[in-house]
Amino acid sequence: MKIAITGATGQLGELVIHALLKVTPAENIIALVRNASKAKNLKAQGIELRHFDYDHPETLTSALLGIDKLLLISANEIGRRTPQHKAVIEAAQQARVPYIAYTSLLHADISPLGLAQEHRETEDLIKSSGLKYTILRNNWYSENYLAALTHTVENGTLYGAAGLGEISSAARQDYAQAAAKVLTSENHDDKTYELAGSQSFTLADLAQKITDASGKSVIYQNLTANEYTQALLEAGLPAGLADVIVDADVQAEKGALFSTNQDLEKLLGHKTTTIQDQVKAILMKSH
Template identity: 75%
Template sequence: MKIAITGATGQLGQLVIESLLKQTQAQNIVALVRDSNKATQLIQQGVEIRHFDYDQPESLVPALKGIDKLLLISANEIGRRTPQHKAVIEAAQQAQVPYIAYTSLLRADTSPLGLSQEHRETEAFIQASGLTYTFLRNNWYNENYLASVAHAVETGILYGAAGTGRISSAARQDYAEAAAKVLLSDDHDNQTYELASSTSFTLADLASYISQASGKTVQYQNISAEDYTQALTAAGLPAGLVDVIVDADVQTQKGAMFSESKDLENLIGRATTSIQDQVKASLQA
């Protein structure tokens, strides 16, 4: 069986391949990459590398020949994802790939997040394609919140605009393990999984976890969406990313990041990695 992974040198893609390698032979895995120079480690591990560029449709069909299962990891260019994903889905049809798994977004069909539209459109294309599929609807990553830990320790303040909204984000590693489990089994045809952590937290909780791990007092300061936008822009973040971060916090207040689904822990066979442990690890690093 040949399992192909798009975005194989990306943060999630690398972890999925790592998880697969613990459970299957390297010759069963195909890494689909835009830049093979970034795939040196995969080559050394015996993984087959194939050139695959969403913006070069002619590269897609040949790369998918002989593939039994395809994991489409959502592209990272927000605003261009739908046409890129559509090109991959059409190539999979032409190459007669029988099955596709797609990393979507928690409750993509009803989510108020601005990001959800492209995921909804992609899911619709997959369902219309006739391919057997699994939707892995990933909630936010813990790592999205860890980026601000060092700054919070330095200043004593964790800023955000999420109010008391609860967040059920999970570790990237947990989502990767779930994807590998699904790809290595035939029990998930035409299933949709809502993937979120075993426990949830507020940003005030996160501030207290940072305090405990660092030994320094960190308080959560809730600010308006406008002020948060200005602060992130002043910190040099690109406008598109600022919009995504602020929208996530605003929608967190309305419950967009909270879930009691146990799909993720059921797939990986354990409770998800706690953000407290990741905060500690990030400060030790």
């Protein structure tokens, strides 16, 4: 059983491979990478590397020959995802890959997030491809709120624009383990899983959790969308990324990141990692 992972050197891709290595030998895993020099650690573990560049579709089919299962991790260039994903799906058809799993977005069919459209388009391409498939609709990653955690503690303020919106995010590790489970077990064909955290929180809740874990007072400062965009730009974030983060918060206030679905914990066989545990782990490492 040969399992191939796109974006294998990305944050999610590497975690999926680590999860796969716990349940299947390295020789069963193919890392599809644009830059092999970034994947030396994977090669050192006995994983085959194959060059894979979405922007050179002519190279994709040969890279997928002999693959039994393909995990298409959504590309990171927002606005270019649909044509890139289309190239991968068409290459999978030509290489006669029988099955594809895809990392989509929670409730992609009805989500108001700006990100959702390209996921909807990709899901449609997969469903009309004739390939067996599993759609993994990942909710927001908890890490998206924790990237600047030490700065937040120092500053005493967590900024956002989500109001009192409840967020059912999960750790990237949890989504990776769920993907590995789907790729290495049966009865997932033509299914769509809505994947979200077992617990939900508001950003004010998160500020309190950071306070409890750090011993330093952190408050949540709710900003308007424009104020939050400006703050992120001033912090050095690219405009496109700032827009995505602010859009997520604005839609979170309306319930777009909230879910009571238990698909993720059912795939994992346990509750998802709590954000307070992630906060504690990050703060411990920073000391």
